Amino acid sequence: MTYGTPVIMANRFGPEGDSHFWGGSRILGPGGEILAKADDKEALIVADLSRTAIAKARFELPTHRDADTPLVRELMAGYR
Template structure:
């Protein structure tokens, strides 16, 4: 009671499959989520269809490399990344538009996992939400990207392309989860 979360509901065929509560709540620049919301405590992965699973991380969750790595250890087929990013909200010198592109491309390529990112477009108060929704392939390549307006985008994803990318750069295979876990526990 009295706790509020920035969360997303995952629905399939009209039924609730999962709820992801944002884990990394920013309180820098013009962002004050940490003052308003309670952070979640679990990663969320769900089956989308046979042979396909998705992990969802919300906005600033993707700026915490440890959270992304932990989420990717489950080897989801797709990483879903809904964001709510306004131009200049972090600082005048930090380009959300350019840095989100780099961030998402890095994770897609590093983990051989397609990324589906959605962002708002348009003004609200004194902010401008820049859009830029995109679908990246498992090598970080852009398969589809929204123009500077509201629009629906789509792309075809291939399990074969994912398997090939993961074979060529075996980040998942070489993640050495027990070692990472031991190293993390050593910092407590």
């Protein structure tokens, strides 16, 4: 949520050797909301992502909206 970026998390499901993978894959929108979620089984999930929603979420976050990118880039150049 810090950068208003959608997140896609893919997790395995089922047994393998002595392990069991729980599944639960999901797609999160730019505000952290769940757009799609797999149950505790094999599944294919899909979601529509909106560039407008991403831009809106980023504008609403002061950490992103008010960032002075050229200044940050200049300050970070000294750490290389």
